[in-house]
Amino acid sequence: MNESMNHSPLITSVDVVVTNPMQAPLGNFVLVRIATDQDGLYGWGDATCSGSELAVAAMIEEHLSPALLGKPAGKIEHIWHTLYHLPYYRSGSVHLSAISGIDMALWDIKGKLANLPVCELLGGPIRDRMLTYRSVSGRTFDDVLERVRELQQVGHRVVKVQAAVPELESGYAVPSTSSQQTATDKAFSLGVPPTETWEPELYTRMLPRLFDFLRNELGDSVELIHDVHERITPSQALRLANDLSPYNLFYLEDLLRPEHLDTFRLVRSQSSIPLAMGEVFCNPWEGQELWLDHLIDYVRHDLAHVGGITAGRKIAATCESRGILTAWHGPGNISPLTHMANAHLSLSVPNFGIQEFDANW
Structure with missing residues (x-):
């Protein structure tokens, strides 16, 4: 077995990018980058929530990312539930958008680590095209x-x-x-x-x-x-x-x-x-x-x-x-x-x- 598959890489940093270069309509994205302790292994996710971009960024940076540092990036389901139950008042659009960006980034990492498209990790593609x-x-x-x-x-x-x-x-x-x-x-x-x-x-x-x-x-x-x-x-x-x-x-x-x-x-x-x-x-x-x-x-x-x-x-x-x-x-x-x-x-x-x-x- 590939040595890199024997253990899950650990999360070392969580960074947030709010794009919005010129307040362009429909173009203000909140992007999440999660890095690991394996050189060059990182993932990207989307936490965009139109109208609440800075609030989502603050939720990730100030409230959720401390719970991620040092955790195994491969434990996606465990991390999802940890982040979901972390705030006492939960389930709002800002909170779940923040989780969304983190979750996508972790799936991106898992796909890169396995050298497979994410759809293969979800059970494999059922179709080769979509309506x-x-x-x-x-x-x-x-x-x-x-x-x-x-x-x-x-x-x-x-x-x-x-x-x-x-x-x-x-x-x-x-x-x-x-x-x-x-x-x-x-x-x-x-x-x-x-x-x-x-x-x-x-x-x-x-x-x-x-x-x-x-x-x-x-x-x-x-x-x-x-x-x-x-x-x-x-x-x-x-x-x-x-x-x-x-x-x-x-x-x-x-x-x-x-x-x-x-x-x-x-x-x-x-x-x-x-x-x-x-x-x-x-x-x-x-x-x-x-x-x-x-x-x-x-x-x-x-x-x-x-x-x-x-x-x-x-x-x-x-x-x-x-x-x-x-x-x-x-x-x-x-x-x-x-x-x-x-x-x-x-x-x-x-x-x-x-x-x-x-x-x-």
Whole structure:
């Protein structure tokens, strides 16, 4: 046996890098580098938590890293539970994002030590490719249609769509006017969130019109997804799910806020539309009644927020026996490290559904 495999290398340092060179939108990453006592052996992880970057860095540097120094880097499960139970008040987004970055870095070390891809250490790849999707948005329905067709031309079979609400000057991440776009760009240049208005009733009336337009133009040549971003009331959610059912969505995402999870039971009992949820959950057990009780079809956790690869394995295993598929969160505001963690986990779990890969590096 290789001598380096006879003992686990010991952790000697934990460093955190907060990138954010120019307050670029969707580009402020929190990266974790863990070094060991074996020369040149280190690992990288992603602890990005948009809006709380410095808090996550402080959590790692001041609270978690002292518990890591001198510990065997290979004891990933033991370390995960140690860090999870370390603070008395635990399980928030800052705490679990910090654990996520550390966990990914430890899996990176384990893969390098074994000279194997991490997916091999997770049981080996079940597939050699993954179904992925990207997102498009537009001020008008025609803008959305054009961008869907552009993705189709390069081989995408599933696309998430979002459009501005015509009656509003601004909407969630989709300015309706050039003046609002200018204001949004200025806010991002200053490193602050843009000011947006929102009217859920207008949005829920517009959305079926968007999907009716797209289906008339595209037929069934592409699968479509929409993300509600938890911005509507329970009664609006039930109506929207029924209104969108005729358009055969791949799934409807984040239909309700975490505070309204009980309403998923009502939606499930009255609508056949596939549902996905999870990116706002902050530990592997939050919201678990959704998959334990078959109230959703896809889990959407973010591996940079929920506890890393170790947490993702727990979630996937719990969902497998219930027929719930994975669809890990993969937007542009997580680093390439989490996208790679998503890929390794997606390749190795039997209940993989689809992988978001919405980045433009």
